[in-house]
Amino acid sequence: MPPSYTARVKVTGEGRNGGRARSDDGVLDTDLALPKELGGTSAATNPEQLFAAGWAACFLGAVRISAADRRIRLTSTEIDVEMALDRGGDGYTLASVLHLQVGGVTQDEADELAHAAHRICPYSKAVRGNIPVTLNATAV
Structure with a gap:
């Protein structure tokens, strides 16, 4: 039996440190950044x-x-x-x-x-x- 729903998200770039996450339908489209606590900028979600x-x-x-x-x-x-x-x-x-x-x-x-x-x-x-x-x- 096939799943009721499948989310598809592609992450490009450097993943959690400067990458970008985008869903196949474009609803999710966001930058990724390390939090300050891990040496990042916290400029985007993680x-x-x-x-x-x-x-x-x-x-x-x-x-x-x-x-x-x-x-x-x-x-x-x-x-x-x-x-x-x-x-x-x-x-x-x-x-x-x-x-x-x-x-x-x-x-x-x-x-x-x-x-x-x-x-x-x-x-x-x-x-x-x-x-x-x-x-x-x-x-x-």
């Missing part, structure tokens, strides 16, 4: 920001699906994703913290929705067992 944005958007969709499955009515959803890049003895590694804020629910429901979303979100599935992930949920 792979960690792009990954965090994609994961955050996908995760909120998974929260909404999880809430609907449980017949929980949400009044708001928001997420802040931290994507850390670190260099260790075996090269670069990633770690992430997801800070989910959910309105119209109890704290227990917020925690339940965060864990349910983490089980079904494709980004969460992709990193499971590969990078440390911390989930923080807050009922607002």
